[in-house]
Every structure is written in structure tokens, then in C-alpha cells.
Amino acid sequence: MKTNLLIKKIIQPISKTTLMTCGVLVLLVFLTSTVGSVKKEKIKIGFIPLTDCAPIIMAKELGLFTKYGVDVEVTKEASWANVRDKLLTGELDGAHCLFSMPFSVYTGLGGKTGSEMQVAMMLSNNGQAITLSKEFCGQVGFKDIKKVAPAVAALKKKKEVTFAMTFPGGTHDIWLRYWLAAAGVDQRKVGIITIPPPQMVANMKVDNMEGYCVGEPWNGIAAKQNIGFTHIASQDIWRNHPEKAFVVNKKFSEGRREELKLVMKAIMEACKWLDVPANRKKAAAILAKPYYVNALTDVIEARLMGSTDLGCELGVQKYKDDYMMFHRNGDVNFPRKGQAIWFMAQYVRFGLVNTAPNYKAIADKLILSDLYNEVAKSMAVSIPLDDMKPFTLKLDNVTFDPNKPAESLKLYKPMF
Numbered sequence: 001m002k003t004n005l006l007i008k009k010i011i012q013p014i015s016k017t018t019l020m021t022c023g024v025l026v027l028l029v030f031l032t033s034t035v036g037s038v039k040k041e042k043i044k045i046g047f048i049p050l051t052d053c054a055p056i057i058m059a060k061e062l063g064l065f066t067k068y069g070v071d072v073e074v075t076k077e078a079s080w081a082n083v084r085d086k087l088l089t090g091e092l093d094g095a096h097c098l099f100s101m102p103f104s105v106y107t108g109l110g111g112k113t114g115s116e117m118q119v120a121m122m123l124s125n126n127g128q129a130i131t132l133s134k135e136f137c138g139q140v141g142f143k144d145i146k147k148v149a150p151a152v153a154a155l156k157k158k159k160e161v162t163f164a165m166t167f168p169g170g171t172h173d174i175w176l177r178y179w180l181a182a183a184g185v186d187q188r189k190v191g192i193i194t195i196p197p198p199q200m201v202a203n204m205k206v207d208n209m210e211g212y213c214v215g216e217p218w219n220g221i222a223a224k225q226n227i228g229f230t231h232i233a234s235q236d237i238w239r240n241h242p243e244k245a246f247v248v249n250k251k252f253s254e255g256r257r258e259e260l261k262l263v264m265k266a267i268m269e270a271c272k273w274l275d276v277p278a279n280r281k282k283a284a285a286i287l288a289k290p291y292y293v294n295a296l297t298d299v300i301e302a303r304l305m306g307s308t309d310l311g312c313e314l315g316v317q318k319y320k321d322d323y324m325m326f327h328r329n330g331d332v333n334f335p336r337k338g339q340a341i342w343f344m345a346q347y348v349r350f351g352l353v354n355t356a357p358n359y360k361a362i363a364d365k366l367i368l369s370d371l372y373n374e375v376a377k378s379m380a381v382s383i384p385l386d387d388m389k390p391f392t393l394k395l396d397n398v399t400f401d402p403n404k405p406a407e408s409l410k411l412y413k414p415m416f
Helices: 002-037 051-061 080-089 101-106 145-156 171-183 197-205 218-224 250-255 257-274 277-287 297-304 337-349 359-366 369-378 405-409
Strands: 043-047 072-076 094-098 117-122 128-133 162-165 191-194 211-215 228-233 244-249 307-309 316-318
Touching (some): 051 257, 051 277, 051 297, 080 094, 080 101, 080 244, 101 117, 101 244, 128 171, 128 197, 128 218, 145 171, 171 211, 171 337, 197 211, 218 297, 277 297
Parallel strands (some): 162 211
16 A cells, blocks of 8 residues: 555656646647648749840749748740739749830730739849841941931832831830830831731741841841841830849739748849859850740840840941840849839820820839838948939930820921
């Protein structure tokens, strides 16, 4: 009896302590295993096969998405319209996109009026061009816009003259129209059609158009194949202009904000890496792969390095500090509302929309400035202070004031 009481006294306190310890351990193990077993939802980012998709591709290839703890799948898309549709339905969370595309869609030019696609950050400046067919060879030289209208008029006596761009109201559309206006060509009397970027060269080869505006490498490929020549680069129209942006689905930006910030950090780091000249050769080799841009490595590399073999025996044009850029100490990546207003003003100028949009309200709605600033500050990336200040375009020396878009449009010479 005494033995049993002694055993009971010894066992009771040990049992309580052991049970409490075991309980805590079991709970910790359960919580740890539960957290570890929660699979993060994959983030889908689309791209079009163009050289300036590089920030998205290199963020993937360099393991930067993994570094920042996000599971990203990059998908090759067929056209900008395809990208638009997938962003709006949520099939894509984000995409490499024409900077002006969200404004084109929202205003009803490039989609259903009021549809929201949001600009999270910029990906690139410069690096697009207008390619003319061999029919213009010998008649129009590099940046020789004074000879464009006479050459077009002469060609129109033989055939209908058609130019191509990649999306209504997109950057390529506006570069093309701006150039036509500066050259004195009546846009109402030539054809302007939409062709996806990778299909430009093939369409020019079968005489579907006499010129096109697109991003690299498809201008370089046309020159390489002796199908056409580079007449003017987009940076000759507007030096260090906004070009591609990282555009996101609204549900993604609102529901998964922290993950979006991590994605943006990975892309920002890739942009920094791409602006180191020594890295561009490696980037070109990766971009050239069939599942990315699927084009000649030497053409991608040359134009990434600012070397433009124009074609048509026009020689090589070297750009030193205004070729395709991805970071420039943060100056590239900052999305500017004033530049968005410029694009919307051009829609009005060219008669692409019936009435002037509410410029500032649309820019405020679609550009995620606060989000970008938060990411930039966390990475010690400087934020430019030039937004909403007047700027001048190189091609025609017209100064645009985003605070006075209607007044600025009056500065342009009548087109017709």
C-alpha cells in the first residue's frame, strides 16, 4: 500500500509535466507542418516575343522570382489583344505590355470602355523602329522624313500603300502616326492595319504592307533578311520615351499586393542587371531561344548594344546612351502620369477617340504610383521628380504640357 502511494506521488507530477510538454510540441509540429504545406498560388505573367520582354525573362532565368519567394510562370502570348483579354479575365496576373495599352483600352479605343488594366512599373525605354520595305530603298534614307511624303505619293500611283502597327492606341501605333504626321502624310489616305509583332517580317515578305512600326528584333530581322530597312528608331522620335510596362490585373493588385511587390522587386533587379553592358550578350543568347523570342542571337545582341545595321546599304547607326534601356538608376522604371496623358492627347489629335477623355483621372486610376514608390524606396531606387512637367519631343520639337493637354495640342501643325 505504501509502495503504491509512493509510486502515485512520483508519477503524477511527471505525467502532468510530460503531457504539457508533449502537447506544446505536438502543437508546434502541427502548426509548422500546416504552414509548410500551404502551397502558394502560382503567379502567371505573359510576354510577347520582343527583345524588351527581357526584364520578365531574365527575372525568371536568373532565379530572381525564386529569390524573392514568389512562384512565377512566364507564358508566351500570341498578340497584344490576347494579352489584353487574359489580363482582364484574370487568366494572367501580369504581363509585359505596351505602356499606352491600358489607356487605349480604358478609353474604348483598344477594348471595352472602362476596362481596367493597371500599370505597376515601367520595363523599358527606346528600342523600337519604323521599317520600310525595299520599295523605298534609294528614295528615303535614314531619318530622312522630308522625302517620305513624295515617296509615298509616288508609290500610291502603283498600289495601295499600307502601314502596320501592333495594337490600336499602343505605343507602336502612336509612333507610326506621329511619324506620318511629321512627314506630312495624310493618315486617312493610307492603310493602317494591326499585325502581331512576330508576324511583321513574314507579312512584309508577302507584300501585305509597305512599312511597319514594331519593337526589336523584328526591325533588325527585316534588315538582316534584306526585306526592308530601318528608316527611323523610336528614340529619334522621342528620346528616352516610355515603351513597355509591367501591367497587372486589378484583382491581383488588390488581393495579393504583397506578392506583387515581391514580383516587382525581382523585375527591378533584373532591369538593373540588364543595364550592365557586359550582361547583354548573355541576355541575348537566352532571349533568342525558341520558347522566348525565337530570333537570331546576333541581331538581338547588336540592337541591345545600340548597334543598328540599317539595311539597304545605309550602314550602321550607333546609339550611345539612348538605345534600349531598362533601369537608368530608376529613371526608366518610374511610371509617369504626364506621359500617359500625352498618349491620350494623341488619341484626340489623330481622331482615334470622339471626345477628350478625363486625362488626369484616368492616369490616376490606372497608374499605381503609391505601390511603385513603396517598392522603389524599399530597394533604395531613386524616384524621379519630373512627372507632370512639360517635355519636348525630338522629332518635331513640340513641347507638351500634361497639365494643359488641350492647349498643347494646338501647338501641332494641322495634319491635313
